[in-house]
Amino acid sequence: MYYVRKRIEISYAHQLHLPYESKCNRPHGHNAIIEVYCKAEQLNENGMVVDFSEIKRIVKQLDHRNLNEIFNFPTTAENVAQWLCQQIPSCYKISFQESDGNLAIYEKERL
Ligand SMILES: [Zn+2]
Numbered sequence: 001m002y003y004v005r006k007r008i009e010i011s012y013a014h015q016l017h018l019p020y021e022s023k024c025n026r027p028h029g030h031n032a033i034i035e036v037y038c039k040a041e042q043l044n045e046n047g048m049v050v051d052f053s054e055i056k057r058i059v060k061q062l063d064h065r066n067l068n069e070i071f072n073f074p075t076t077a078e079n080v081a082q083w084l085c086q087q088i089p090s091c092y093k094i095s096f097q098e099s100d101g102n103l104a105i106y107e108k109e110r111l
Pocket of ligand 1: 014024028029030098
C-alpha cells in the first residue's frame with residue numbers, strides 16, 4: 001500500500017446556527033490547517049497515489065471563502081472534513097484543525 005499526506009492552510013469565514021447560546025453563532029473566521037491522507041494499492045500511470053497539486057486545487061476552493069455561501073449543511077470542521085474526503089481521489093482521512101486547540105478528523109471506514 002502507498003500513502004501520501006498533504007498539509008494545506010486555508011482561511012475561511014463561517015457561522016453556525018446552534019440551538020443554544022454560542023459565540024460560534026456569530027460570523028467569524030479561522031486559519032485552518034488541513035491534512036489530507038490518501039492511499040492506493042497501485043500507483044497511477046504517473047507513478048503517484050494522487051497528484052499533490054490536485055489535492056491542493058480541491059482544498060483551495062475553500063480558501064478565503066464564506067463556507068456558509070458554499071455549503072447547505074452546517075459548516076462544522078467535522079462536516080467540511082467529510083466533504084473534502086469525498087472530493088479528493090484516494091482520500092481516506094482528513095484532519096481539520098480549525099484552531100490551535102480544536103481539531104476534527106474524518107476517516108472512511110473503507111476506501
Ligand atoms: Zn468557527
